Amino acid sequence: MVRSELSKSYDPSGVEQRWYLTWVDRGYFRAVPESDRKPFCIALPPPNITGALHMGHAFQQTLQDVLIRRRRMQGFETLWLPGTDHAGIGTQVVVQRELRAEGIDPRDLGREKFVERVWAWKEQYGGRILEQMKALGNSFDWGRLRFTMDEDLSRAVRVAFVRMYGEGLIYRGERIINWCPTDQTSLSDSEVEHEDVEGELVTFRYMLSDGSGHIDVATTRVETMLGDVGVAVHPEDERYRSLVRKTVRHPFDGRDLPIVADAAVDPEFGTGAVKVTPAHDRTDFEIAERTGLPRLNILNADATLSDEVPEEFRGLDRYQARKRVLERLRELGFVVKEERPYPHAVGRCYRCGSEIEPWLSGKQWFVAVDRLKGPARQVVEDGRIRFTPERWARVYLEWLDRLRDWNISRQLWWGHRIPVWYCPNGHEFAAVEDPDSCAECGDTGIEQDPDVLDTWFSSQLWPYSTLGWPEQTKDLAFFYPTSVLVTGYEILYLWVARMIMSAMFLVGEIPFRDVVIHGLVRDRRGRKMSKSLGNVIDPLDMIERYGTDALRFALARMAGPEQQNLPLAEEAIGAGRHFANKIWNAARLVLSSDVRPELPADEHRTLADRWLLSRHELCRSEVDAALEEYRFADVAQSLHRFLWSEFCDWGLEMAKNRLRSEDDQDRTAAGGTLAWILERTLRLLHPIMPFLTEEVWQRFGIGESIVVAEWPSAVPEHRDEEAEREFSFVEDFVGAVRRFRSDHVLDPKVPLTARVQASKAHEEILGSFSEEIQRLAGLETLEFVSDGFDPSGSARLAVQGAEVLVPLAGVLDSLTECVRIRGRLSGIDEDAERSRRKLDNDGFVKKAPSDVVEGERRKLAELEGQRLALEAQLAELGCE
């Protein structure tokens, strides 16, 4: 037992770093696959190396650390694997921006030098992220730190690619992709964000080539008419049947565009005729495929108009072209209608926000998803993978149903280069190791595909590539499948779904059992935190000012399972610090008794002890149940309520006297009980507030570290309903006297006397804590009187059927008490009236369960009793 000299308030600075280093040094966070324990493993969703950690990371990592720390204490072989993601486009863009700021054009630098430069960035910012994660207290196994571009992870990417290529799941083809003209790369469908805009819908007229009439079409992107190669109508549309196979004449270049029939056209919409622009619209592309129309690509990579258009439009950017084409159509008198504003959705790049062009960019690589869908659907349907909250499972399944082939090639330099080579003889082959010559003809003039893979292609391998896949490592055998994935809903499709699909195909086993989907951290008004709004709360800043534990507690406390938005205000973190300080001071008091955390024998336990043990056991069971279901807010809430409102407010107050007692046995019993409960509660709280709990726990001198202390087990026999019921009399008694004093705004120095008429049992309860109760209620005298004691001249307080008489002489005027009594009476009358109405209702008495009816009757009887007593008091006090 360490005699403690604790400072008056908790100061997290210093404490945190010291303990973190100690924990890492002692290897508490290291996991080994040669263990007899059961495995528990979480793969950290790897943060991007693009910048610093934000509050969303802090939040998500806190939840994971809570799960990990508890499992570790429960005796699992616990692995939390840290890492970072190279974040293809994101990182390339920030490094390009940095270069341009230095006056360097990234293109001049060349691919190799550019990639070197990104690695330098990775060292700098990736390193900073690691430091931030340490400050959060995360119990990572640092020895297993991974980066998606590490050598072995890159090899995993190649093995995955080659295997899927070999099975025909990866193919190369020319189709419409999502093109970002700013970042100059294609994007997958999931990387396009849809935004509603107020655009325009222009209906214009194509004249039939033979001069026999016209056909009207509409578009929100009128410039694309330069790439029109035909007009499509529904095959069964009577209006246009005679026009099919005729042609219309393009007004600007005189081309004849065939009118074709295709079922994709909705005859109900607009004019029922659609312009067909195969190179710039997915549907049109498909119509062209079916009807044999050619493709006409009118855009350059930067979304300016190509040389395929008439000279007057060449080189214009798409928005200028939109205006110019419209003007020219107007001049020619071909504009039929202009609707403006016309609300519709446009796609935007999830990285830079530029408007996406559906574009034919040449050949791109795709993952065919049809064969991947089945198993990915199966494992969620049969419950092998479980979503929390459950409703996300449906969202996931519906997304799978709609999923189309995944474009995985990116026209970037930063990332895993596509492991496919081409030879001059037209051969194409994929290889895990860099080849010297063509696998088919041996020609040495081979060239690797210049594109890199979608960053999510490597991310999808994360749960198993980090454990050594494709090698059959011990780690993989022991820790895989991982136990839980904790992530935000915004990457459900981009990442979660793809991990499941790829794992089922490549590993043949689910990547994780539970998926915990949490909401997004917002500012206090529910807005996204962003630099431009100036509402960013920086986790490191908060840690500096309030301490890591305060931040973690605040984050855990707001993690309601169904919340999509999690508003965070700085005050919440301040409240976390208050809580830490409260615990610190409670510990100071308990530790001052200088006893071991041991429960005394039953016969030395007071009612208050039994009550507190019961409440503690309840708290323990709530914490366990909530953690099993990932209800983090409930965990925090439960611990907060117990420690503050029960342990401190009542437990400590009821034990203070004995804690200072000269009697060794009394002191040991009281202090031992409090210490025992506090020590266990610290262990329950440790996953959320690791530093404070360690700092305090150490002073009990009972073990090496709370990090590896045992998770508190259930002690069902401590639940004690009798103690809770009996102790509630103490709470009510103290509360009644306090309220009396407060109602009359009495100075605390005014001495009060209480004379109690109560049952033997109640008398005994009060008697055994008379000193404590006097102190808490602010009574100078507490005495028991027999039935029939003259109550005149006293206020009468009703406490659970007992009567408490407070003599008014020298305290306050009787009339003042009358006012108070009348106030109470009106409240009672209201309640009694409502109760009476209920019982007068035949339906209620007949149909409601008998215990409910009985309860209502008891309640009414009690209210009546109180009313009579109060009326008697009014009479005694001579009130009118």
Added chain:
RNA sequence: GGGCGCUUAGCUCAGCGGGAGAGCGCCGCCCUUACAAGGCGGAAGUGGAAGGUUCGACUCCUUCAGCGCCCACCA
């Protein structure tokens, strides 16, 4: 165009078919030897709206409104 979530105290949110809760904020009293980052007491809500089911609805059902989000090849 489909789908989902939310709407409860001034703020942020729990909860739930039978007497409306927490934290913060607010008001009053108190520097009582663990803690003023504290203690004690208090005020405060026609539970988004309208219907329905029920003896009884904040809770279940329907409709509507507002806010937010996801998905979608209607030009």
